[in-house]
Amino acid sequence: MPILGVALLAACTLVGLFAGDLLGAALGLEANVGGVGIAMLLLILLSNLPGRRLGPDSAAGVSFWSLMYIPIIVAMAAKQNVLAAVSGGVMAAVAGTLAVLAAFALVPVLSRWSRRP
Amino acid sequence: MERLEKFAGDNGLLVAFVFVGLVMALAFFLSRHVGRGRVHGSAIAIALALVLAGVAGADTGGKNGVADYPLLAGIGVLGGNMFRDFAIVATAFGVRLSDLRAAGLVGALSIPIGVALSFLVGALVALGFGLTDPAEITTIGAGAATYIVGPVTGASLGVSSRIISLSIAAGLVKAVLVMVATPLVARRIGLDNPVSAMVYGGLMGTTSGVTGGLAATDPKLVPYGAMTSTFYTGLGCLLCPSVFYLVVKALV
Structure with missing residues (x-):
């Protein structure tokens, strides 16, 4: 059910x-x-x-x-309340973009670790 | 008109289903025919909803986006805390503990590392833009994790709707960027096997971004990335308003 x-x-x-x-x-x-x-x-x-x-x-x-x-x-x-967020929109864009770049950079590092026996 | 508004108010949740359905239908149409599948329909739908909320806010002068129109008050119910938490918990279903173990230590570790990394970056950006309240810094850091972790954290720490919107915007920027950029950088970061897909899912966390990005890279990798990224939002919701908030509070 x-x-x-x-x-x-x-x-x-x-x-x-x-x-x-x-x-x-x-x-x-x-x-x-x-x-x-x-x-x-x-x-x-x-x-x-x-x-x-x-x-x-x-x-x-x-x-x-x-x-x-x-x-x-x-x-x-x-x-x-999007209107209020637009004034600080740059901060959101910077935070989101940098978080993605940092994570992309770490993918090959962690993948290499996992291949070690 | 008054009669219609009362009728819509009495059936608010149903009106909300129709409204969201129309927004998503339009978003998936745009995704397929204008974006040629490059940006996932869900991301477009969320962006459209944010635009509508902004237009509504400018029109009504209220704080609740389109829910400030009496006709669309039901959006406030469907998009409210109860349904949000209910649906997020539901996404954990179908994750098997045995699959989790098979992901291996690095696959599992990539999730807390990813949450902490995004949080750190987001919190530093918030500091750089002059925020001083620990709850607000934590919410922006959480938003850099995913657009779910941000509002969940913000709501539990009681920050203003403006900061919550910013944290959603940060998470949305992340989700859209992950979808668009993943196929472009996949080769360079070695994203061509299940292990790296699991690591990538755990580090990025944004499930819509990860599944959209992997679908555009290699559809075979989607379940591996989704498996780790499924845990990311839950872990972020667990860590950000608690441990990370206390750390930020102690440091700021």
């Missing part, structure tokens, strides 16, 4: 977000600390339990929402 997958996904998200909330409070931050990350790890662990793989129907409930991720990000982009 697809609802089982959706329910599992929602439960992992809720548990992760609440754990992130508690973690934030424990660290003295008024912030959710890594709730999304915890929820993702939880979903990976629960959907990989030996002998307890989700059936294809249940899995479809989760896959649907993972396919909706780009559209939701599009909706999120459409409700941003």
Whole structure:
């Protein structure tokens, strides 16, 4: 049943977000600390339990929402305060570009490491 | 008109599905016919949405982009925190722990190295542009990781919408650049085998950029890059608002 997958996904998200909330409070931050990350790890662990793989129907409930991720990000982009960001647009462009160049430069370095026995 | 606005408001989420669907259809049309597949449709869709948000902001004077139009208020729900977190968690599904182990130590290490590298570069750029608030510096650094990590970090640290938009813009610049530049530099950085594709996915992290870039380079490499980059956003969401924020706070 697809609802089982959706329910599992929602439960992992809720548990992760609440754990992130508690973690934030424990660290003295008024912030959710890594709730999304915890929820993702939880979903990976629960959907990989030996002998307890989700059936294809249940899995479809989760896959649907993972396919909706780009559209939701599009909706999120459409409700941003973009006008205010344009004034500092150079900073965004520089940060994004330099991050890409740095990562490109490291690809051959790390690939070489992995070839060492 | 008043009646229509009330109707659209009552069915906000459905209006949002139609709106986003139209934006994405237009974006994929532009990608195929104008960009000749060079830039992935998703990246164009996000860029289009940001442009629309900017136009709407100039028109309404509000802070919530197109969601400030009563007709499109549902965009605020679909693009809100609940659906965003829900869908991001869903992308982790299908990743197998055994695949993760097969990626090897370097494949796994490339992810935290990539997150830290992008964060460091982004945070230094933010400092260079005169930001002083640790939460804002952290958000820009997180945005240099991916356009998801930026807003997730910014939202959890409570920074202004302006900084969140900047962090999304930084991540978007990264995603688009990765898609366009990967086929051009692939040969030079040795991106022609599964191992380097996994390393590349872990270092870049932006899943849409990585999958788009690899698809334009060699479609056989896509799953390898996607496998490591899938973890990048989750790890970034875990590290940026916590460990990295505390480091920045201690240093600034």
